[in-house]
Amino acid sequence: MLLTKRNKSSVGLDIGANSIKLVKLDWTKSGYSVGAMAIRELPNEAIIADEVRDREAVIFNIQSLIDQVDPKIKNVVVSISGYGVITDKFTIDKKSGSEAEQAILFEAEQRSPFDVEDVTMHHHVIRADEETKKQEILLVAARNEFLNSFIDLILDSGLHPVVVDVDAFATLNAYANNYDIDPERSTALVNIGYDVTNVLYLHEGYYHSTRDISVGTREIYNAIQKEFRLNTELATKAIKGEMKDSIDQDMLKATVIAATEELVSGMELAFSYFKTQAKVDKVDWMVLCGGGALCPYLPEFLQSKLNIPLEIMNPLRNIDYDPEMFQYLEPEKIAPLLTVPIGLAMRKTR
Numbered sequence: 001m002l003l004t005k006r007n008k009s010s011v012g013l014d015i016g017a018n019s020i021k022l023v024k025l026d027w028t029k030s031g032y033s034v035g036a037m038a039i040r041e042l043p044n045e046a047i048i049a050d051e052v053r054d055r056e057a058v059i060f061n062i063q064s065l066i067d068q069v070d071p072k073i074k075n076v077v078v079s080i081s082g083y084g085v086i087t088d089k090f091t092i093d094k095k096s097g098s099e100a101e102q103a104i105l106f107e108a109e110q111r112s113p114f115d116v117e118d119v120t121m122h123h124h125v126i127r128a129d130e131e132t133k134k135q136e137i138l139l140v141a142a143r144n145e146f147l148n149s150f151i152d153l154i155l156d157s158g159l160h161p162v163v164v165d166v167d168a169f170a171t172l173n174a175y176a177n178n179y180d181i182d183p184e185r186s187t188a189l190v191n192i193g194y195d196v197t198n199v200l201y202l203h204e205g206y207y208h209s210t211r212d213i214s215v216g217t218r219e220i221y222n223a224i225q226k227e228f229r230l231n232t233e234l235a236t237k238a239i240k241g242e243m244k245d246s247i248d249q250d251m252l253k254a255t256v257i258a259a260t261e262e263l264v265s266g267m268e269l270a271f272s273y274f275k276t277q278a279k280v281d282k283v284d285w286m287v288l289c290g291g292g293a294l295c296p297y298l299p300e301f302l303q304s305k306l307n308i309p310l311e312i313m314n315p316l317r318n319i320d321y322d323p324e325m326f327q328y329l330e331p332e333k334i335a336p337l338l339t340v341p342i343g344l345a346m347r348k349t350r
């Protein structure tokens with residue numbers, strides 16, 4: 001038997017278009033506990049839709065964040081999303097070892113829109129059926145060009161990426177570690193970021209599929225800036241809901257709603273795709289996370305527009321933390337923003 005030493009702590013680093021987020025989780029006898037957390041906003045156009053436009057600025061901000069938390073941090077779990085990643089799902093006869101590897105590679109070659117030479121693939125068994133001797137496989141492929149340039153960015157920041165995950169799967173990891181998955185309820189986990197919204201569906205208690213929608217809160221930010229004629233700093237405050245006393249709330253609500261049109265139609269399309277694939281007539285439940293879950297008026301509007309009950313995810317639900325660590329931020333309120341880094345940190349601690 002091979003005994004491997006369990007890591008006592010792990011760092012999840014989420015590099016988003018709006019901010020870089022870090023969560024360090026310590027694994028104790030009683031479960032997870034937050035060892036450190038930090039958020040650092042990026043200049044507005046340093047990253048646009050998963051594309052790093054200002055590499056120097058991103059590296060500088062990663063290094064500053066690490067220095068602020070603990071300069072000794074080297075190993076980090078990171079994630080990618082968007083157009084550089086594709087996911088697919090298929091069923092094969094139950095096999096093991098190299099036979100299974102070969103069957104999966106064969107399927108992948110038939111399916112991937114990329115040449116298998118140009119991608120790095122990883123697979124995971126979603127479920128195996130003992131009766132039919134079939135197993136359902138999730139295949140994740142990342143374009144090498146995209147993956148390598150991302151890994152170089154992390155290395156050039158002086159860090160070592162021990163795992164490269166995918167935002168949507170980190171979201172699922174955070175959810176599954178904090179909530180019971182209800183097999184009766186088709187659930188959409190929706191991570192609303194600045195430029196990308198990741199949707200992951202759970203159906204009959206298992207992973208079903210994932211979709212990335214290329215719109216997030218940037219549209220809302222731009223609309224607020226324009227409508228209220230605010231500078232960058234004040235527009236950032238307004239979208240965080242920090243200017244309740246100085247801007248007209250009815251007008252803010254109207255601005256948010258008007259700027260959400262594209263997100264709503266993207267979600268409607270993504271949901272209709274799921275309904276067709278899963279042969280169901282509705283999504284029963286939505287769980288929101290990411291910065292969009294904190295945006296004033298947005299969750300209520302999505303719930304009424306899509307007519308699906310929703311809950312805001314608390315990825316700290318089963319995690320111990322010292323509220324002092326969050327300084328002026330309220331942990332319960334800010335938690336949805338930390339879903340991805342928490343899910344990432346959970347990858348390596350157990």
Ligand SMILES: Nc1ncnc2c1ncn2[C@@H]1O[C@H](COP(=O)(O)OP(=O)(O)OP(=O)(O)O)[C@@H](O)[C@H]1O
Nearest residue numbers: 016017018019193194195196217239240290291294
């Ligand atoms: N401290 C905060 N309090 C409340 N809301 C915040 C806070 N920080 C960010 N937000 C909200 O989160 C939004 C950004 O979401 P998020 O941080 O999930 O995006 P990202 O991960 O940087 O981007 P992407 O995933 O698209 O690359 C902001 O536009 C703002 O609405």
Ligand SMILES: [Mg+2]
Nearest residue numbers: 016193194340
């Ligand atoms: Mg994000």
